[in-house]
Amino acid sequence: MSTCTSLTPSIVDDEPVGLDTIQEGRFTVPDSLEDEACWIVYTRKGDDKIPSDPRSPVPSYVDGTDPDYCVTFGEALDTVAESRRRFGHDDGLGGVGLCLGATDVCAIDLDDVIDEDGELDELAADLVDDIDSFTEVSPGGRGLHILVRDEQGVDDDHLQKDVIECYDERMMTFTGRTLRRASREIVNCPGLVGAYQSLYNGERDTDGDESAETGSTSAPTERTSRGELGDVLEDIVDTACEYDGDFEVLWNRGSTAWDSVTWNHDRSRADMSLASKIHWWCQESDAFAEEEISRSEMERIFLESDLAQRDKCQDRTDYVSRTFDKVQR
Known part of the structure; x- marks a missing residue:
């Protein structure tokens, strides 16, 4: 099960995907995360998305990896809506982010895996189908975020950023624009992220030059x-x-x-x-x-x-x- 909110996706992130062949469902938040205090908000500064305090509609920069700032999804979304009501779309908060360090959720971040026709490349299609976990289109519309519950986190023996990027401690902008071919819930599989790092990413060379x-x-x-x-x-x-x-x-x-x-x-x-x-x-x-x-x-x-x-x-x-x-x- 997952939650399909009636709130407009623009409250979360207003950058359109503009792709035809990727079929997206309605704006979706996994049930298991909706009431978990692992959400933060962000403000835009140029092309950067900077973490902000989700308890205040006034943009105020904070450490986006600090769980002490986190609130539930509904509270974060309400803060963004109030911020835009007070300060307008351009000067208010930009959207909602997921603080990975506040939960056991890890993210596999795939960049530039969606072509101009909206088709997934072979690697992305294989990962989406094999993992079958909550997957959303990234804000720019050309990447994917695959979320996995993995209490073991990333494997420090392998590179965190190589063929695939794996994170367990950062703010991840959340769009809620899910792929219909993927699950609406987050799979729970300890060790899965490390296994994919082992499969796709090189080993960290602690003695030499990497x-x-x-x-x-x-x-x-x-x-x-x-x-x-x-x-x-x-x-x-x-x-x-x-x-x-x-x-x-x-x-x-x-x-x-x-x-x-x-x-x-x-x-x-x-x-x-x-x-x-x-x-x-x-x-x-x-x-x-x-x-x-x-x-x-x-x-x-x-x-x-x-x-x-x-x-x-x-x-x-x-x-x-x-x-x-x-x-x-």
Whole structure:
């Protein structure tokens, strides 16, 4: 069973799919999730969808992975509706998101698997039919979100983002535009996501360089203590803190300072800012060091910052590598 709400899909996300051959049912929320406190809302900033507090119709940026902000689907939807009533479609909240970290639901995120004629590619069709779980079209209309209840979560021995993308801790924008060929409920199958990672994604190389599979120039970095950074890296940090006020704030007080207008109350944006600054200062290190700083050393510096002391950075170091991937593009 699932819930088909009478509320218009535009309250959730107003980007039309515009596809003819994919037959979609009415806007649908799985019964098992409707009353579970795992929902959040978001506001739009350009092309970005930034998590916002679902208890307030006033857009206010929050950590979209923090379960403490989550409410039921109905409460989140009511907040979006009230926000748009007060501030209009453009300035109000953009829609509803699912906080994966607040539940045992994992998402398999498939990008660019729907062609211009609305047909699924072979990989997407096989996954949808084999898993037979709740599947929705992504906001852009060219991807799919397959939801699976899997208490084991993603398999850290395999790449989280390769042929398929697998997540168990992030905000996922929710459209409710389901495929008729897929189930309206979420299958419960512990270990399923890890099995598909094993089937489609490469193994994480913790000893060598995994750039051949991910585009990264270094393997995930293990956590170190500040005292193990060494003299050269310590000098870089000290110099950056002395001459760059934002670096100093993120390095020494980032665990709380990220929630400010400087970084739009967006922790991921603060992560990108600090990573960019670390990359810049390491590139400039020739001014006071006689050796080139490697990518792995840059990541070590990041992991020792106050900003990076949360579990998402310390336990999921693939996130740190992906952040530096974006910096170096």
